[in-house]
Amino acid sequence: MSQFLEYLKMAVSNIKANKVRSFLTMLGIIIGIASVILIMSLGNGMQAVISGELEGIASGQIALYTYDSTGTYYITNDDIDAIVEEVDGIMAVNVYQGFEGSTVTRKGEFSVNGSGQMASYQYFSNTGLLKGRYFNEKEYLAGTPVCLIGEADAIRLFGSTDVIGMTIDMTPNWGNSVSFTIVGVEKEPENSMFGGGYDNTPVSLYFPMTVLTQIYGWEMDDYYQIYLLAEKGADTASITSQVVSLLERRHQCFGENIYQYESFNDIMSNINTVINAVTMIISLVAAISLIVGGIGVMNIMLVSVTERTREIGIRKALGAKTKSIMMQFLSESAIITMIGGLIGILLGIGGAGLVAKIIAMASPEFASFRPSVDIATVLLTTMFSSAIGLFFGIYPAKKAAKLSPIEALRRN
Amino acid sequence: METLIEVKNLMKIYNPGENEVRALNDVSLTIMRGEFVAIIGQSGSGKSTFMNMLGCLDVPTSGSYYLNGKDVAGLSDDELSDIRNKEIGFIFQGFNLIPNLTALENVELPLIYRNVPAAKRHELSVASLTRVGLEHRMDHKPSEMSGGQQQRVAIARALAAAPPVILADEPTGNLDSASSKEIMQILRELYQEGRTVILITHDNKIAASAKRVIRVIDGRIVSDTNYGDGKSIEEIAKQIEEEGDKEQAYV
Numbered sequence: 001m002s003q004f005l006e007y008l009k010m011a012v013s014n015i016k017a018n019k020v021r022s023f024l025t026m027l028g029i030i031i032g033i034a035s036v037i038l039i040m041s042l043g044n045g046m047q048a049v050i051s052g053e054l055e056g057i058a059s060g061q062i063a064l065y066t067y068d069s070t071g072t073y074y075i076t077n078d079d080i081d082a083i084v085e086e087v088d089g090i091m092a093v094n095v096y097q098g099f100e101g102s103t104v105t106r107k108g109e110f111s112v113n114g115s116g117q118m119a120s121y122q123y124f125s126n127t128g129l130l131k132g133r134y135f136n137e138k139e140y141l142a143g144t145p146v147c148l149i150g151e152a153d154a155i156r157l158f159g160s161t162d163v164i165g166m167t168i169d170m171t172p173n174w175g176n177s178v179s180f181t182i183v184g185v186e187k188e189p190e191n192s193m194f195g196g197g198y199d200n201t202p203v204s205l206y207f208p209m210t211v212l213t214q215i216y217g218w219e220m221d222d223y224y225q226i227y228l229l230a231e232k233g234a235d236t237a238s239i240t241s242q243v244v245s246l247l248e249r250r251h252q253c254f255g256e257n258i259y260q261y262e263s264f265n266d267i268m269s270n271i272n273t274v275i276n277a278v279t280m281i282i283s284l285v286a287a288i289s290l291i292v293g294g295i296g297v298m299n300i301m302l303v304s305v306t307e308r309t310r311e312i313g314i315r316k317a318l319g320a321k322t323k324s325i326m327m328q329f330l331s332e333s334a335i336i337t338m339i340g341g342l343i344g345i346l347l348g349i350g351g352a353g354l355v356a357k358i359i360a361m362a363s364p365e366f367a368s369f370r371p372s373v374d375i376a377t378v379l380l381t382t383m384f385s386s387a388i389g390l391f392f393g394i395y396p397a398k399k400a401a402k403l404s405p406i407e408a409l410r411r412n
Numbered sequence: 413m414e415t416l417i418e419v420k421n422l423m424k425i426y427n428p429g430e431n432e433v434r435a436l437n438d439v440s441l442t443i444m445r446g447e448f449v450a451i452i453g454q455s456g457s458g459k460s461t462f463m464n465m466l467g468c469l470d471v472p473t474s475g476s477y478y479l480n481g482k483d484v485a486g487l488s489d490d491e492l493s494d495i496r497n498k499e500i501g502f503i504f505q506g507f508n509l510i511p512n513l514t515a516l517e518n519v520e521l522p523l524i525y526r527n528v529p530a531a532k533r534h535e536l537s538v539a540s541l542t543r544v545g546l547e548h549r550m551d552h553k554p555s556e557m558s559g560g561q562q563q564r565v566a567i568a569r570a571l572a573a574a575p576p577v578i579l580a581d582e583p584t585g586n587l588d589s590a591s592s593k594e595i596m597q598i599l600r601e602l603y604q605e606g607r608t609v610i611l612i613t614h615d616n617k618i619a620a621s622a623k624r625v626i627r628v629i630d631g632r633i634v635s636d637t638n639y640g641d642g643k644s645i646e647e648i649a650k651q652i653e654e655e656g657d658k659e660q661a662y663v
Binding site for chain 1: 511
């Protein structure tokens with residue numbers, strides 16, 4: 001052990017004696033490690049942002065739709081009742097029915113996207129309320145014209161968010177006009193990548209779907225698409241297959257793939273898979289640069305062995321064994337790659353932070369983007385760079401250790 | 413007196429086969445502990461090969477070599493390293509100091525390879541450098557010292573581990589005459605202190621510091637003269653000269 005310390009000391013003193021060269025040798029390793037860390041932490045951060053966004057919107061949501069070219073299959077209100085009754089683990093079911101129209105306030109004329117929802121809307125809304133309340137089951141059943149509006153839209157229409165109890169006179173593009181009473185204001189999603197209100201987009205209103213009966217003059221009963229919300233921790237795969245087989249039984253269309261679904265959990269895991277794959281591929285490229293760096297270390301160590309042939313001869317003449325010389329040169333390449341690795345890790349983390357700042361500055365929807373490095377990545381990378389040092393150091397070290405002392409001494 | 417080195421029928425053949433070169437041809441020799449021996453010969457005489465054999469830097473093609481009671485003729489590289497470390501102190505013509513180490517660190521080297529603990533190593537090295545009068549140059553690098561000083565560092569390095577044999581290969585070959593005198597003075601003192609000194613040189617005047625002179629020509633020992641302690645350096649030098657002429661004529 002004390003011997004080992006001596007070799008480390010020798011290695012360090014030699015690295016110090018050749019500062020510029022040692023640094024240039026490290027550079028390959030520094031760049032390799034820094035890029036691996038940079039890419040991995042950006043990838044992790046990106047994944048966290050996207051997961052966070054989708055988590056808010058859609059954790060446990062399943063979209064169920066009919067895929068039917070003949071237009072004969074629908075999902076009816078009775079189907080929805082049956083689903084709620086017969087399938088366990090479902091927290092809520094919702095249906096959206098939209099219509100377009102316009103409204104005039106003292107701020108001007110606005111186009112409106114009305115979105116009829118079931119009373120379960122509150123479970124599907126992910127931003128939460130700023131003021132007021134959601135509409136309830138009673139209002140849904142009675143078809144009471146109440147509505148929710150987004151914070152930004154409230155400001156666009158009325159210049160304020162104090163709009164509870166105010167009315168919006170809505171003229172649909174087709175059908176009867178309705179006067180909605182505002183009962184709730186929804187918060188804006190924070191720095192969302194998906195959507196967000198801009199000046200020229202229509203104002204969105206959310207109201208009991210039964211109000212559509214007043215507008216259109218008939219009751220809504222056939223839907224192409226419904227949304228299920230699984231209870232927390234419920235098995236979404238089993239729920240969807242139960243729902244699909246229930247619908248197939250009710251509509252007598254077994255195995256025809258009329259009823260299909262998209263689970264947001266699946267989508268999320270798909271997105272994660274894609275991000276992981278992209279991260280891995282770019283990391284692989286970075287890892288290749290690491291190997292190139294390792295070859296650089298080997299190259300310099302070979303030059304160093306040739307240059308120090310005489311020194312090796314002297315050491316051997318004075319009693320250094322094959323192992324001692326090997327250890328000296330191996331320590332040297334290991335220390336070079338280790339220091340390079342540490343600098344690379346710091347640079348990688350710093351660089352990722354910098355890139356995140358630049359991205360956040362360029363596009364505000366990425367403000368919540370934080371690169372993240374897990375300790376496993378750091379440990380793995382450090383180990384990898386030391387391994388590279390050892391691996392690429394072995395050949396030069398062996399070459400040095402095998403030199404015969406007389407031949408080494410004879411050379412200048 | 414105790415036998416330190418015993419060489420029998422030593423052969424070293426380069427390029428075995430048609431163009432073989434017998435660098436050492438059937439050399440036998442015994443050196444006692446405490447002797448001061450000079451091995452002299454022209455360049456190409458085989459004295460350097462002989463020095464490599466005696467210094468365990470190379471292995472003979474055949475023959476036996478007992479150093480301090482151990483048969484070293486058939487040892488492996490690492491075993492030879494060990495023998496060199498423990499039994500031999502080298503002094504080379506080109507000093508052979510490691511350039512980026514200080515005088516003290518250079519002297520410590522053989523002790524490091526002998527696993528001497530740091531404190532003891534430092535103590536021995538300082539004592540050894542003091543012995544050659546370089547206590548004020550310990551932190552200097554070789555490039556910051558004169559040739560004579562560098563060779564004194566090399567002597568200190570050879571002495572530090574107190575090996576039984578001091579093997580000096582043309583120790584004054586790269587030095588001016590003043591420094592040469594200094595170095596030879598130190599070697600004579602080491603002999604007087606009871607150490608075994610083997611000096612390899614082509615210079616008869618330098619060889620005259622020794623008490624026994626072995627002449628090598630064409631890989632063979634052609635003369636082995638013991639002058640004893642009675643004669644002065646000048647007298648020995650004169651005799652070496654005369655004998656050299658005789659042998660030259662004989663060859």
